[in-house]
Amino acid sequence: MELARSVEPSSGEHVAGRSTKTLLIEPNALLREGLRRILAETAYAPSAAAASLDELGSMAAFDGSTIVLIIDASRDHEETCRQAKALKDTNSGAKIVMLIEQYDIKQVIAAFQAGADAYLKKSISHEVLVKSLDLVMLGEAIFPGAILDLLREREAPGAHANEVPAAEDPHDMGPPAKGLSVRETVILRCLMDGDSNKIIARKFDITEATVKVHVKAILRKIQAKNRTQAAIWAASHLPASRGTPTS
Structure with a gap:
């Protein structure tokens, strides 16, 4: 996985010091559990995980913290972009990481315009995922160099x-x-x-x-x-x- 830029992230401790609430949205139960376990020992341990955003209900409980939304975008890309934009409209500080199966130029542009902060293939390693999250928290946008x-x-x-x-x-x-x-x-x-x-x-x-x-x-x-x-x-x-x- 070639990241869109070569900026080195700060140490994990730096990022971990921030108050964050990670939401994990993945319809595949097995993959969702795998991601939850991968992130459990990091600064991005999911506060909640579900098959869809609708299952999580109101975002009000996350006031005062930076929301990090890790969401599957491969099944209904248009709806995911709509939800991402809605979240950004109500919480401009939210960080949105979309996970997809393969790249499509129109979908990448749609995700960018919807406010996505990262657009990553599900085939990346867990190390790349965590480092990408670090960069997103530092204000970087992560899109694949291959795009x-x-x-x-x-x-x-x-x-x-x-x-x-x-x-x-x-x-x-x-x-x-x-x-x-x-x-x-x-x-x-x-x-x-x-x-x-x-x-x-x-x-x-x-x-x-x-x-x-x-x-x-x-x-x-x-x-x-x-x-x-x-x-x-x-x-x-x-x-x-x-x-x-x-x-």
Whole structure:
């Protein structure tokens, strides 16, 4: 399992010091019990576990604590996203971790827009699960690095975006979104490709420091926490590329 970023989590003791209430939603009774036992000796020992959110009743009992919702999203993804958004609307500090069987670009974007903080395959190891929860508690959003490949396929099914020359015609970019400049829009497309600051700098003949300034501006304008969130946002908000200009 390739995590969406390489940030190292703080020690378990750091995270454990926070007041959290973990809710575990998994319709498969055997898997639910397995997850409960895995998390029992961690800072995320489930306070309650059920087959559905409806079984848990009101969230009022969890006032004053940070809610960590670990929920299966593989059976009814649309309904899970609806519930996630409803929880975020009533408790903006809640952390939502969705567990799925396989990746689908539309579902990843839907989960991101619903406010999911992590989107993990059920095939990950228990160590990765716990470390992912640590990162979520530190304010990180965890999406699979593999999703960048899906984003590239969605963006340019017949061509690779990183083959666009640096002297790109602004008219081929389509209108900027969310107040982004043309240069920021171009760089955002590079983020969708997973390009590093060094690669972007070479592509547009600018310094890495300038790239960092642009990336910070992009994240601020689209209210993304990191490059992966920005790439996912771009997949559903930027206009489709009108083709690679010829040199």
